[in-house]
Amino acid sequence: xxxxxxxxxxxxxxxxxxxxxxxxxxxxxxxxxxxxxxxxxxxxxxxxxxxxxxxxxxxxxxxxxxxxxxxxxxxxxxxxxxxxxxxxxxxxxxxxxxxxxxxxxxxxxxxxxxxxxxxxxxxxxxxxxxxxxxxxxxxxxxxxxxxxxxxxxxxxxxxxxxxxxxxxxxxxxxxxxxxxxxxxxxxxxxxxxxxxxxxxxxxxxxxxxxxxxxxxxxxxxxxxxxxxxxxxxxxxxxxxxxxxxxxxxxxxxxxxxxxxxxxxxxxxxxxxxxxxxxxxxxxxxxxxxxxxxxxxxxxxxxxxxxxxxxxxxxxxxxxxxxxxxxxxxxxxxxxxxxxxxxxxxxxxxxxxxxxxxxxxxxxxxxxxxxxxxxxxxxxxxxxxxxxxxxxxxxxxxxxxxxxxxxxxxxxxxxxxxxxxxxxxxxxxxxxxxxxxxxxxxxxxxxxxxxxxxxxxxxxxxxxxxxxxxxxxxxxxxxxxxxxxxxxxxxxxxxxxxxxxxxxxxxxxxxxxx
Amino acid sequence: xxxxxxxxxxxxxxxxxxxxxxxxxxxxxxxxxxxxxxxxxxxxxxxxxxxxxxxxxxxxxxxxxxxxxxxxxxxxxxxxxxxxxxxxxxxxxxxxxxxxxxxxxxxxxxxxxxxxxxxxxxxxxxxxxxxxxxxxxxxxxxxxxxxxxxxxxxxxxxxxxxxxxxxxxxxxxxxxxxxxxxxxxxxxxxxxxxxxxxxxxxxxxxxxxxxxxxxxxxxxxxxxxxxxxxxxxxxxxxxxxxxxxxxxxxxxxxxxxxxxxxxxxxxxxxxxxxxxxxxxxxxxxxxxxxxxxxxxxxxxxxxxxxxxxxxxxxxxxxxxxxxxxxxxxxxxxxxxx
Numbered sequence: 049x050x051x052x053x054x055x056x057x058x059x060x061x062x063x064x065x066x067x068x069x070x071x072x073x074x075x076x077x078x079x080x081x082x083x084x085x086x087x088x089x090x091x092x093x094x095x096x097x098x099x100x101x102x103x104x105x106x107x108x109x110x111x112x113x114x115x116x117x118x119x120x121x122x123x124x125x126x127x128x129x130x131x132x133x134x135x136x137x138x139x140x141x142x143x144x145x146x147x148x149x150x151x152x153x154x155x156x157x158x159x160x161x162x163x164x165x166x167x168x169x170x171x172x173x174x175x176x177x178x179x180x181x182x183x184x185x186x187x188x189x190x191x192x193x194x195x196x197x198x199x200x201x202x203x204x205x206x207x208x209x210x211x212x213x214x215x216x217x218x219x220x221x222x223x224x225x226x227x228x229x230x231x232x233x234x235x236x237x238x239x240x241x242x243x244x245x246x247x248x249x250x251x252x253x254x255x256x257x258x259x260x261x262x263x264x265x266x267x268x269x270x271x272x273x274x275x276x277x278x279x280x281x282x283x284x285x286x287x288x289x290x291x292x293x294x295x296x297x298x299x300x301x302x303x304x305x306x307x308x309x310x311x312x313x314x315x316x317x318x319x320x321x322x323x324x325x326x327x328x329x330x331x332x333x334x335x336x337x338x339x340x341x342x343x344x345x346x347x348x349x350x351x352x353x354x355x356x357x358x359x360x361x362x363x364x365x366x367x368x369x370x371x372x373x374x375x376x377x378x379x380x381x382x383x384x385x386x387x388x389x390x391x392x393x394x395x396x397x398x399x400x401x402x403x404x405x406x407x408x409x410x411x412x413x414x415x416x417x418x419x420x421x422x423x424x425x426x427x428x429x430x431x432x433x434x435x436x437x438x439x440x441x442x443x444x445x446x447x448x449x450x451x452x453x454x455x456x457x458x459x460x461x462x463x464x465x466x467x468x469x470x471x472x473x474x475x476x477x478x479x480x481x482x483x484x485x486x487x488x489x490x491x492x493x494x495x496x497x498x499x500x501x502x503x504x505x506x507x508x509x510x511x512x513x514x515x516x517x518x519x520x521x522x523x524x525x526x527x528x529x530x531x532x533x534x535x536x537x538x539x540x541x542x543x544x545x546x547x548x549x550x551x552x553x554x555x556x557x558x559x560x561x
Numbered sequence: 562x563x564x565x566x567x568x569x570x571x572x573x574x575x576x577x578x579x580x581x582x583x584x585x586x587x588x589x590x591x592x593x594x595x596x597x598x599x600x601x602x603x604x605x606x607x608x609x610x611x612x613x614x615x616x617x618x619x620x621x622x623x624x625x626x627x628x629x630x631x632x633x634x635x636x637x638x639x640x641x642x643x644x645x646x647x648x649x650x651x652x653x654x655x656x657x658x659x660x661x662x663x664x665x666x667x668x669x670x671x672x673x674x675x676x677x678x679x680x681x682x683x684x685x686x687x688x689x690x691x692x693x694x695x696x697x698x699x700x701x702x703x704x705x706x707x708x709x710x711x712x713x714x715x716x717x718x719x720x721x722x723x724x725x726x727x728x729x730x731x732x733x734x735x736x737x738x739x740x741x742x743x744x745x746x747x748x749x750x751x752x753x754x755x756x757x758x759x760x761x762x763x764x765x766x767x768x769x770x771x772x773x774x775x776x777x778x779x780x781x782x783x784x785x786x787x788x789x790x791x792x793x794x795x796x797x798x799x800x801x802x803x804x805x806x807x808x809x810x811x812x813x814x815x816x817x818x819x820x821x822x823x824x825x826x827x828x829x830x831x832x833x834x835x836x837x838x839x840x841x842x843x844x845x846x847x848x849x850x851x852x853x854x855x856x857x858x859x860x861x862x863x864x865x866x867x868x869x870x871x872x873x874x875x876x877x878x879x880x881x882x883x884x885x886x887x888x889x890x891x892x893x894x895x896x897x898x
């Protein structure tokens with residue numbers, strides 16, 4: 049492997065502007081991580097237009113910083129206030145807050161910060177090795193491969209994501225339908241445009257993301273603002289004891305690997321991997337009863353895993369152009385705005401951007417590690433800013449922002465419409481994530497499928513004879529059939545295992561699928 | 562443009578108009594509309610130059626290069642505003658609704674006027690006759706490229722392959738599609754069009770051997786051609802572009818398919834002659850600047866700085882020519898497939 053582009057990437061990161069934006073990104077990330085409700089996808093969507101005038105690499109460094117920074121910030125409120133700032137820190141509440149009540153809040157935060165740092169760093173190293181390998185297949189990825197990949201992605205997004213599976217499928221289907229709007233790229237025929245030129249190119253991704261994530265979340269949060277903020281626990285002695293470190297080192301190691309692997313999967317990501325890592329530690333532990341009562345492993349595992357996953361979810365985006373989760377979908381939009389099409393050619397055609405962004409994560413993680421403890425007090429105080437002040441400002445930024453992307457008033461109308469939809473979805477328990485992801489993957493699926501059929505002269509067996517698309521389709525079948533087969537397997541296993549339920553379990557992924 | 566599409570003018574245009582009117586009122590030009598007045602006071606404040614494509618693309622860069630120079634000449638700022646959508650039809654619609662006082666202009670792409678109408682329904686087609694053309698700008702050439710692995714170096718090779726071929730286009734209703742459809746129809750090659758979303762994905766498909774050949778704009782393929790990763794077969798220029806002197810044109814190879822992307826500065830219909838003349842002078846001065854000429858070289862653009870009248874006739878002629886060729890060979894750019 050040629051290391052010089054990797055080293056050049058460090059040169060890019062160390063430019064003062066990029067360092068500054070990296071810092072801004074991780075600080076914003078921690079900040080919104082602290083604020084319950086406003087997640088990284090929403091924040092990045094709202095800030096998209098501001099990145100317009102910045103260099104692409106600088107912009108993506110900042111947006112990436114927001115994403116992994118949020119994973120650090122989410123921990124703070126989980127531990128101190130029993131109020132998870134992010135979905136990916138929900139499980140941290142159990143043991144983190146228990147520790148805080150025992151006067152060991154510092155230990156919990158310290159372990160979380162160390163775990164996050166290790167998880168993030170392991171994941172970046174793995175990403176640096178894996179990404180160029182995937183990208184090496186760049187030119188072998190033609191329309192049939194993208195068809196199979198998009199199919200697999202949509203399936204995973206709607207079945208693997210956390211939350212109600214049926215509702216995820218419904219949301220994904222709406223996303224697929226929305227993707228069909230616009231002038232047909234193959235025949236020039238108008239589809240669902242109602243004669244409007246504004247719809248001729250289809251719905252733009254940016255207003256959809258800004259509406260569903262940004263406006264929708266703000267509206268939904270306003271409804272829930274009545275929660276009183278209790279006084280945070282005192283933080284003392286952040287350095288975890290040697291015993292705590294020893295106890296959590298295994299959890300940190302396993303969390304890194306699990307987080308990395310789950311982050312790559314479409315539909316995976318930080319939340320799922322934090323749940324999985326927590327479950328894995330609890331299952332492995334010889335004293336599972338300690339969990340929920342202040343076990344350091346219970347903080348270390350999910351916090352490590354969510355950071356590792358946040359980092360590794362960049363792999364499918366940067367190497368294949370397939371966003372693995374909602375936040376990546378928004379960053380995908382950011383890259384497109386900047387005139388950069390993410391895909392297998394990115395590593396070779398734009399090494400500065402690729403390695404600049406990847407390497408900025410090392411710097412960002414160090415910044416976060418250094419900042420996370422001293423800034424705890426400041427961030428907790430921010431929770432006292434009233435939603436009635438914050439919300440209108442954010443809405444204003446959103447609406448002005450979306451206009452500046454294309455100078456089009458129609459986009460403001462779209463944001464408001466999708467904001468209303470996002471609010472209703474949240475209220476009814478639908479996750480907008482699958483909708484947005486299916487919207488992105490839907491156009492890819494349709495176009496690649498039709499292109500492939502043109503190439504094959506209309507013969508669909510062509511998909512099976514090409515090695516990459518054939519493999520991906522086989523994988524698709526496995527994932528699709530798994531839920532049907534699993535109860536049978538489990539029943540069979542259960543019968544055999546029943547006599548000896550205390551077997552030492554090897555790590556398996558059962559409750560992930 | 563038909564009256565229905567005028568009435569469908571977006572909110573944007575409406576707002577723009579309101580802003581323009583209020584600006585005019587502030588400037589004390591309360592008489593408004595009178596052509597002699599307009600010509601005397603022109604330019605009255607900043608000029609808006611609309612671009613129907615995304616920021617960063619060829620058309621956008623050309624507009625920005627010209628805006629810098631022409632604004633020095635006119636003594637007012639020229640702001641480039643991107644209104645991407647429907648290959649420029651969104652911007653063209655806004656231009657049609659703007660006040661014809663020379664304060665709102667557009668960098669028009671030729672394909673919108675003479676190729677897209679062949680692919681979309683009649684009421685969406687843009688008619689260049691509904692506008693006043695200030696000046697032509699430059700020509701961008703399409704080049705037919707292939708990967709070295711196919712072994713093709715000339716159109717004869719493709720014919721001689723004796724098998725159906727696939728060709729990548731940069732989209733439906735583009736010069737890339739029209740030029741190849743015409744070439745393969747005239748050469749009697751059984752060929753299937755595979756539309757991609759723009760030049761870069763088309764190139765990737767050709768490089769990866771997903772399609773046999775593809776046509777993209779010269780500037781997009783120049784680096785790969787030079788590196789030997791792509792083989793140029795023909796260009797679709799009228800004359801060999803200076804940037805690719807060793808590659809024959811399709812016309813030389815015996816096929817009647819001159820297809821180029823032309824660009825022009827266009828004003829709303831009814832813009833006073835004096836204003837058009839003043840603008841033309843300003844843009845001619847911009848063309849003459851060394852910076853702009855260096856820009857053309859760098860982007861592999863061939864200057865085509867002809868007068869508005871001439872350009873309008875050329876574009877209308879192109880449309881008629883292509884329409885009859887397409888009918889003659891039974892090509893359907895849209896629908897059909």
